[in-house]
Amino acid sequence: MPRFSIVVPVYRVQGYLRECLDSVLAQGYEDFELIAVDDRSPDASGAILDEYAAKDPRVVPVHQTENGGIGTARNAGVARSRGDYILFLDSDDTLTPGALEAIDERIAETGSPDLVLYDYARTFWWDSQKRNRDAELFAAPGPDVFSIAERPELLDLFTVVWNKAYRRDFYLDGGFSFPDGYYEDVVVVYESLLTAERIALLDRVCVHYRQRRQGNALRTPSRAHFAAFAQYESLFRFVEQRPELHRWRGFLFRHMVDHYLFILSRPDRVPAASRAEFFSLAAAHYRAYLPPGFELPEGTIGTKFQALSRGSYRAFQALKFVNGTRVTSLGRLRKTKNKVGKRAYATYYQLQRRRPIDNNLAVYAAYWYRLPSCNPLAVYERAKEIAPHVHGVWVVKKELADQVPEGIDFVIPNTPRYWDVLARAKYFVNNVNYPDHLVKRPEQVHLQTHHGTPLKRMGIDQQRYPAAAKGMSFRKMLQRADRWDFSVSSNQHTTEHWERVYPCAFESVDSGYPRNDVYYRATAEDVAAVREKIGIAPGTTAVLYAPTVRDYQAGFVPRLDLAKVAQGLGPDTVLLVRTHYFYGEDPALQRLADDGLLIDVSRYPVVEELCLAADALVTDYSSIMFDYANLDRPIVTYADDWDVYVKSRGVTFDLLSGRPGETPGVIAKTDDELIEAFRGGRWKGAEAAALRSAFRERFCHWDDGHAAERVVRRVYLDQPMSPAPLPQDQRTPAPAPNGKATKGGLVPDSPAGLTERDTRPGQAADLLSG
The missing domain is CATH 3.90.550.10 (Spore Coat Polysaccharide Biosynthesis Protein SpsA; Chain A)
Incomplete structure (x- = not known):
């Protein structure tokens, strides 16, 4: 016991x-x-x-x-x-x-x-x-x-x-x-x-x-709050049946009335249309359970007791009005002051928000108005096929306007059309938050797609890590997240974290990441075309090095001796280096690329193509590892500063534990260990494959090539998510480079045109970017 x-x-x-x-x-x-x-x-x-x-x-x-x-x-x-x-x-x-x-x-x-x-x-x-x-x-x-x-x-x-x-x-x-x-x-x-x-x-x-x-x-307006009456009826029956407890009737009466008045005072309890009824029932309980000799409390609360005893809802409402007037007036004054000094476009935007919502218009954005990419782009492409009535418009920075792919409708921030679409669009899709100046109308629907699986701490968890929280207003962050109606999740781990670290009222869309669909739809011809576009020689092993940003460092600081590693990997292996998008061009990296020691793919526009082209991934704590795992290709974790990273940013699990489901493959902490992992073959050995399999099972649970379709059906078509995710053993990732075999099963059927029929040399890479 x-x-x-x-x-x-x-x-x-x-x-x-x-x-x-x-x-x-x-x-x-x-x-x-x-x-x-x-x-x-x-x-x-x-x-x-x-x-x-x-x-x-x-x-x-x-x-x-x-x-x-x-x-x-x-x-x-x-x-x-x-x-x-x-x-x-x-x-x-x-x-x-x-x-x-x-x-x-x-x-x-x-x-x-x-x-x-x-x-x-x-x-x-x-x-x-x-x-x-x-x-x-x-x-x-x-x-x-x-x-x-x-x-x-x-x-x-x-x-x-x-x-x-x-x-x-x-x-x-x-x-x-x-x-x-x-x-x-x-x-x-x-x-x-x-x-x-x-x-x-x-x-x-x-x-x-x-x-x-x-x-x-x-704290949700509902008639469920009427249950309070049954609870107090039960409690008074309990007391009445026990003479030794009759002494407590006065206390229970006072507590009951205080409770009813509290419920009535809160707008987030009883719906407005039901408050008069709630008041009437509360008044009936007042009369039924009023103990002999009860003395009214003093002050305003006593006046409310009197209103309840008389059953006068009008008198009670008058009391609420008097008490609330000063608070409301102060609030209006603050709002008025906040409006002073706004830019001229505010009036125009306010006027546009009075126009009807366009139910067939969706606004898309990615990475703070960079070029179309990531999960929003995958949703956009799939919506064109199964929800063609929804017209998509992208928001893109002015300096990038000339790089927007042909055929994509877009607007520049702070132009009249920008304010038009923000005011009237039904749907908003983004992998980060829209600016604070966007005012969400009740009819509008926001889809937050995110852009990674959280190894590092996110949302309100960042408060405990000064390097990550520097300059961030968490109240404003949550106010922006309050606009989300739907939150796309890549796996169960991610769903649980988003719901905790963004404590808002969104619905989780457990679909998998739309951007990962391509890993199950690309063909061998697609992979070969991307490698040719990047400049990877036939028969060469391509290793993609893609580290994440460090909150405690300014600018790109290579964790590897890139020249030593590039040479150490051997003549039949090429190193592709992808710096984080937060960083600008790195002259030292460019010199190494000019000398032919590696290929700098930092400015390459489509990360998914780089993953398709690579035989293996080397990364540290970047969320690219979770996406790349869909391809079932080797992942090597280079973690020379794990302890510092954990203390400065925080993590959600121990990446270096070596436990199945936490570590995706071989771990290296020095340049020599990394080189040895490749030259000695451990990077693609049986132990690494077993760890990768468990990692895929945990973090690629829903990704099967149909994530974007599930999102579009749920959000745009208001349908149940379908099709259901395929079991892991029935999925076929894109073929590995150099003719390496993969499991058979799923026949590619790409919404972006990635079929064997449509893929031709020199054209596949461009198709992949869509």
Whole structure:
């Protein structure tokens, strides 16, 4: 029998669930069972629970056949519990280190009380925390063990079940159970506090209570908030049936009315059209449960009590209007001041936003208005075929206008047509954020495609790394992310991270990356044509070196001795060097290219073509490794500064662990080790192939050549994503160079024209760029 049964209800929390589970499993105190109840979650939460259960027998997954709500899930967890004490933990919250040991010690010190109350701290997305405002109650002098009659002030603590340890016998004998619907905590918390004979306090923060920016169901306008009436009806029945509890009717009445007034005061609770009805029911409860001799509170709150007692919604509304006038006026003044000094185009843009939305217009952009590329380009090309009614317009910098491929419609920023399309387009597609001056209209739809799988820390995680966070406003970043309606994901790892580090209200599109479709659609002729275009001699082994940017360095600083490595690889191998797009041209690199030691492909416009051309990839921490893995060709990790990079930028997993699913192949930390890996053959050996296979299984799970189609169907056509991703063993990546065989299976069927029929020497590379 475990000491603790920790019950965790789980529903649509895949971005936070691992952190929650890890906080429990990492406790130094190990005598517990973690009962995690999957409440028929539509995301991958259930699969995550099974993954953890397979690794740790303390995890007990329970999968509900129907979604019943958090109360039902908790009840199911209690039914499976075996511990001496039951603890509840919400699946987006965490236990603090040492919490279980501290709770166990307090139980032992106080002789196994019915309840142990411990403290919590709110945690915020800006990486700060704030202890419970009533924390002094936990430190106040008093008996070690008491009933609530001896410490009635504790009834005013935040009404939640997850800061309490319940002795299981007390819980079951009391017949406590969570009701259906919102505010279910109210019933269990007060029934248990009022009946417990022995309560103890622990003056310690044991739970970190995550303050969600968005996604909190209680902060969503809905008639579900009407469940509060049933919860208080149940609670008053409980009290009325027990004469010894009648003394608490006055407290419960005051708490109930305060709660109803709070719900009515918040615009994110009851829908506006239903507030009068909610008020009417609240007034009925006021009259039904008003205890004899109740004294109205003083001040404005007392006036609201009076309005409720009379059932006068008009009087209540008048009170709200008076109280809100000053705040609203101040807000308008600030908005007026903010408008002063805007540029002349603002008026024009505002006028255009009054015109009807063009439902057949999409605006595309990539890498801060660079040339069409990456995931947005793949979506654009596929949309032309299966959603031809949607006309695409690209935004491109003025200095790049002469390089836009023929046939692509585009606009230059800050021109009249630019403001026209921003004001009226239905769809917006980008792999970064649009500028702050874009005002999203309610009818407009934003698709964020991103441009990599996160090895390095992204979003709000960057706050902990000064080099990465320098000059960044995270509030503005999240305000821009609030515009996203859809967020494309390349794999489950990415989905979980995007949902956590961008705490906004978007829908994840688990499609795979559209830009990777080409890796399953290109033919042998396509690969040969690209290599010829780049200048790779027939029969030569091409190694693509593509390092990522360093936040702690200014400018491109080669991590390799490029001349030594290029020569060391041997006469039959050519080194292609691709610097990060943040960097400009590098004179030293150009000199090496002029001397014929390597090929500088930094300015080559299409990264996917470089990957198709390369026999192997050498990179450090760049997300190119995840895309290249689709080709099932060797990947060598060159990581000479791993420790520095981890400390300066942070990582989501240990790339150098050597564990399957984390390391994609051979690791080198010096020039000599890198050269030896190629000259000795380890780069393409059996061990490297096994690691690559596990890496592909984890990070190329959805990529199969149809990602762009899935995105277009979901976003433009409002259809379910299809076709379903092919199993890994049924996918055929593009043929490797030099006639190396690959698995057979998928016949290329490219939306960009990449078929054997259309591909001709000298033309395939241009087709690939589209």
